[in-house]
Amino acid sequence: MTISIGVDAMVQQASDIPALSHAEAGKLSQTEYEQVLALLETLDGSDWQQPTYCTEWNVRDMVAHLAGAVTGSTSRAEFLRQNVKHPYVKEAANGIDGTNRLQLEERLTKTPDELIAEFRQNGQVAVNNRQKLPWLVRQLPVPGVGNFGYLMDIIYPRDQWMHRYDICAATGKKMVVTREHDGRLIDLVLLDIAKKLVKQLASRNIVLRLTGALSSDYQFGNKHTPGCTLEIDFFDFNLRASERISVAEALRRTAVTGDEAAAKWFLTNATVLY
Template identity: 35%
Template sequence: MTSTMATPVQHIPKISHREARDLATTEHHRALDLLRSLDDEEWSKPTDCPAWDVRAMAGHMLGMMEFTCSVREFVHVIRAGGKAAGDGPTIDGMTEVQVADRAGLGVDELLERIAAAGPRAARRRYRVPRPLRALPMKQEMPKGVETWRLGYLFDIILTRDPWMHRIDLSRATGRELLLTPEHDGRVVSDVVAEWARRHGQSFTLTLTGPAGGTFTHGNGGEDITIDAVQFCRTVSGRGSGPGLLGEPVPF
């Protein structure tokens, strides 16, 4: 979003089920294009996720795609991830299992499987039956355990996650980050809307860059100007910020 006119956050439409499928498909293609552009040395570069280099992060991204492609993989990751997590967050155990299960893949095979799994995952997520999408799930967050619906995981989180990892990959390798108002601006505006719902306070938020825009809620409050990508990195926990920027949003 690049308009200089302020958008009240209550006017940001929720991402529909069909739109979620389209965003997931576009994000897959952009992540795959970035990964295909890497040279041999770049696959071993460290990322902002301390436990993962670029190769391991790509393994996690593939794991999340294949997680939704088959019931067997879904059940395996949930069960094995719970054991691997121990007393820690289940999601950490799940990602550990995903990376370990794909650690032996060569780069070419990894890319081939990502190319195949991305579109299939977007279709499978779209076709999840409504009763299953309505099922609750528990998720650890910085402010405590939350209850999500599986539909929120499939439609929102499983696109925000690779979107943020594409940023991680760009930062790790120095490759140009493709950002457009239509795709990235939509992901960002949805994050802004959720961030606003979570803290419920008045603000004016100016996000700079191709994915940015100006957003408001209520009268007065904090007046914040920050790059759109940095805003998302901050509320995701990859950075820290004062005041309302300390309100976490799941990715």
């Protein structure tokens, strides 16, 4: 459903965003793999030492994680080794932290060229393997995530997308963005947020206006007239939704019209797994 706000604008009801099919997930994963690889191949010199929004990682660390993550999808045994049987199961704050630590430690001696080569080779294998997963396997539960299909189809390409932006922001590289690919990935972020907030919205009605690289308006809540409108840059919103920046910082980057308390509530709660 779309509704009009003002004279010219149209706003998409976030909860009505179409769900992702497994076939479409394969196309998004393939495109994101190619985009990340193209970016990595432009890195040189001091790019690798630049700090990122993931404050414990520089660009090299982030690429090591990206390489390790795709290698984790090259076989069932490697996935289990990285994600279930790693040596930090008991001491890591959560499973993801332990997996990330393992990926970085195992690549400490690799050169940048070797990291790119690993991502190039195993990234394509990962895309292919994820598409071949049987339906029943994709229904298997993953604690803290959902099911295996959600992890493979939505979280993995979303994680690559966000790290692509992290690297671009850190190095000053241009982020290649298209409505068809990047817009669809972020629509799925907003659909997840709508699902998360549906029971919490109560009588709130909020319009999120994304500007910049891709501009779109989204509605959260069912009342016709919004209680507040938040206008924020496309990338800044994803920085907040992934919890890379605080609520206070997000508010500084947001123009709010209407109920400021509702805007703060939304930015506090509109976070999902990346």
